[in-house]
Structure formats: C-alpha cells, structure tokens
Amino acid sequence: MREAANARVHAATGEGPAARLEEERGALGPVPTPHGGLLPRHVPEASSRPPLSIAGLQHPLALYGALLAAPMAPEAMRCAGRVSGP
Numbered sequence: 793m794r795e796a797a798n799a800r801v802h803a804a805t806g807e808g809p810a811a812r813l814e815e816e817r818g819a820l821g822p823v824p825t826p827h828g829g830l831l832p833r834h835v836p837e838a839s840s841r842p843p844l845s846i847a848g849l850q851h852p853l854a855l856y857g858a859l860l861a862a863p864m865a866p867e868a869m870r871c872a873g874r875v876s877g878p
C-alpha cells in the first residue's frame with residue numbers, strides 16, 4: 793500500500809497522501825475511545841410537591857352487567873337502529 797496508494801498524487805491537492813498526512817498531523821486531535829454501549833442513567837431530582845393522583849376510569853364489573861340486563865329506553869333504541877320512528 794505504501795508503494796502504490798501513498799505514492800499516487802491526489803488530483804485536487806497535487807500531493808501524495810503520506811506527505812499530506814505529515815503536514816496535517818499537528819492539527820489532528822486524538823482518536824476518541826470506542827463507545828462501550830452504556831449511557832449514564834438520568835435520575836431526575838426529587839420534586840418538592842406531592843405526586844399527582846391518577847383516578848381510574850373503570851367501574852366495577854357488576855355495573856356493566858346491570859347495564860346490559862336493564863331494558864333499553866326507546867330513545868336509545870332509535871339511536872342504535874333497533875326501533876324505527878321519529
């Protein structure tokens with residue numbers, strides 16, 4: 793590779809890669825360490841206010857059974873398409 797690739801002259805710079813590397817080596821920074829795959833965990837700071845309570849929207853299952861067993865009002869039956877009329 794040193795005899796073939798580094799000996800070639802670059803079309804835009806007019807220099808060989810080895811000569812250009814030696815010229816720019818002082819401006820290059822260190823190679824970063826490889827990423828280990830782990831990121832530091834962000835732990836939020838404790839809040840001074842109490843946490844918000846979350847109220848559930850589900851009713852007891854017995855309520856749903858009672859609703860299914862109850863007779864349907866005529867207005868609701870019209871909306872459901874079970875009864876025709878005004």
